[in-house]
Amino acid sequence: MSEFVRVALDAMGGDNAPHETVQGALDALNGSPALRIILVGQEDALRRQLKKCGYTEDVPVKESEDGSDWDENARLIIVKASELIEMAEPPVAAIMSKRDSSIVRAMQLVRQGKADAYVSAGSTGATLVGGQTIIGRVKGVERAPLAPFIPTEKGTSILIDCGANVDARSSALVQFAKMGSIYYKNAMHKEKPTVAIVNIGAEEEKGNALVKETFPLLRDCPGINFIGSAEARDIPAGVADVLVCEAFTGNVILKMYEGVGRAALHMLKKGLTKNLITKIGALLVKNSVKENLKVFDMSEYGGAPMLGLKGLVVKTHGSATAKEIKNSILQCATFQELAIGKQIEESLAGGSN
Numbered sequence: 001m002s003e004f005v006r007v008a009l010d011a012m013g014g015d016n017a018p019h020e021t022v023q024g025a026l027d028a029l030n031g032s033p034a035l036r037i038i039l040v041g042q043e044d045a046l047r048r049q050l051k052k053c054g055y056t057e058d059v060p061v062k063e064s065e066d067g068s069d070w071d072e073n074a075r076l077i078i079v080k081a082s083e084l085i086e087m088a089e090p091p092v093a094a095i096m097s098k099r100d101s102s103i104v105r106a107m108q109l110v111r112q113g114k115a116d117a118y119v120s121a122g123s124t125g126a127t128l129v130g131g132q133t134i135i136g137r138v139k140g141v142e143r144a145p146l147a148p149f150i151p152t153e154k155g156t157s158i159l160i161d162c163g164a165n166v167d168a169r170s171s172a173l174v175q176f177a178k179m180g181s182i183y184y185k186n187a188m189h190k191e192k193p194t195v196a197i198v199n200i201g202a203e204e205e206k207g208n209a210l211v212k213e214t215f216p217l218l219r220d221c222p223g224i225n226f227i228g229s230a231e232a233r234d235i236p237a238g239v240a241d242v243l244v245c246e247a248f249t250g251n252v253i254l255k256m257y258e259g260v261g262r263a264a265l266h267m268l269k270k271g272l273t274k275n276l277i278t279k280i281g282a283l284l285v286k287n288s289v290k291e292n293l294k295v296f297d298m299s300e301y302g303g304a305p306m307l308g309l310k311g312l313v314v315k316t317h318g319s320a321t322a323k324e325i326k327n328s329i330l331q332c333a334t335f336q337e338l339a340i341g342k343q344i345e346e347s348l349a350g351g352s353n
Contacts, residue, residue, distance in 0.1 A: 013122020024325025154238030
């Protein structure tokens with residue numbers, strides 16, 4: 001394994017690109033000497049943004065088809081990509097027709113071994129399709145799920161799947177539990193992370209057909225620490241380390257989490273600035289409140305890795321700021337250093353693709 005972690009960043013993807021993506025990349029470089037970042041996108045736009053960010057060092061430029069060796073001493077490289085996949089475009093058609101898009105070119109770098117990981121705040125659909133078709137699943141993996149960390153009272157939990165596989169079989173959910181356990185164990189240094197299936201009640205007989213079919217498979221699976229069902233209201237309390245569900249349920253939970261967090265923060269600010277007395281009180285508790293609210297800031301946790309692929313794919317929010325881009329890139333470094341992808345591959349090897 002290279003002593004460097006090479007991250008291909010879709011620098012044109014997201015609502016705030018390229019200014020937030022470029023700034024996030026530069027912040028990540030400052031945060032880890034092991035990083036090498038490849039900015040993939042339109043050269044002129046990226047150079048203008050680098051200048052605005054105060055970056056004065058020379059940045060090598062490579063054509064996307066250039067197969068020559070790259071200088072690993074260069075911490076920042078630009079790879080040209082002339083096209084952009086918009087959020088509303090049909091993912092499959094976009095991946096097939098826009099071969100010179102920043103998403104496709106960045107993923108090709110991972111497939112070719114020129115990058116260890118891919119990060120994007122761009123089209124979720126295109127990222128999911130590209131991850132499956134360009135990078136590909138490791139042998140034995142049925143489906144590649146998105147697995148973000150979410151904040152809880154006890155720290156964090158992994159929500160798997162939160163958007164990649166709306167229709168999944170029970171066997172895939174068992175694999176999600178295995179992959180999530182490996183990820184949590186390494187990232188959070190917990191030997192036997194607890195696993196629960198998201199359900200509408202604690203009883204085994206509760207739930208839809210998929211949950212009822214999956215429950216006994218998880219219960220009898222020797223590779224995971226299954227504790228039963230998790231109701232949605234118990235998730236913020238940290239009922240389990242790994243929360244297993246299909247993507248429709250997971251995405252609803254994730255979006256609700258984000259919405260309630262924003263609403264609660266808005267209401268808190270409104271209450272603390274209501275009158276002179278509350279404003280004085282706010283000044284007294286400002287630092288304590290700020291520190292506690294930081295735990296529930298989703299941007300602190302980076303993006304959602306797509307587990308089970310031949311290379312690491314991390315999807316961040318479309319509205320990601322430089323902070324989330326930075327943390328997503330640093331997340332790739334941690335993932336690579338802990339060899340989480342290799343452990344997942346070894347754990348699930350032997351099945352059919």
